[in-house]
Amino acid sequence: MKQYGAEFFGTFWLVLGGCGSAVLAAGFPEVGIGFLGVAFAFGLTVLTMAFAIGHISGCHLNPAVSIGLWAGGRFPAKKLLPYIVAQVLGGIVAGGVLYLIASGKAGFDVSAGFAANGYGVHSPGGYSLPAALVTEVVMTMMFLLIILGSTDIRAPQGFAPIAIGLGLTLIHLISIPVTNTSVNPARSLGVALYVGDWALAQLWLFWVAPIVGSLLGAAVYRYIGSSHD
16 A cells, blocks of 8 residues: 555656646746756656655556556556556646646636647647657657666666656657657546546547557567577
């Protein structure tokens, strides 16, 4: 239960910190943090939680990561569903807290986006569904590759949180214009529930693509990371 609690609070922090930076700070007139700041915010949530709870739960914070670690032989199947439930609940609660904060400003309109992920007219850059699908699959695949590689017992010890946090930052720097960057179904659901409408209609992609990408990343690392030639 302590592991599940750690995943709940870790995912809560990821969604509140990452999506909160986008909703509350990114577009602030003249001094907003912009895409760059949001990308670093997401990376910092993972970096800080990896040091805070990594020794408790492994700091997955992401159903796709848990599935990828299971597929990569690093995580037991019996814990998979409870981890995913804890992560999803953490994301939803964080979305609720963010909604309470954001709605305290006059003129707030949740339908404007609320950091939800989308494609087509709901993509920040107007990117199509196929572009969004490829982006989310490839970015999640590379994220799993970074996670599996940096946490390998043969890798330099103690540096994995830095590599993973910076890896997520880079992923956001690449893909925020395309989909607002998901690579994490719990992050997507956590805000989409409050937007409703189009965000829920497009949510399927931000579950399917990250899971497919995580499985591909696990398969790639099981091949290239094998100790056998």
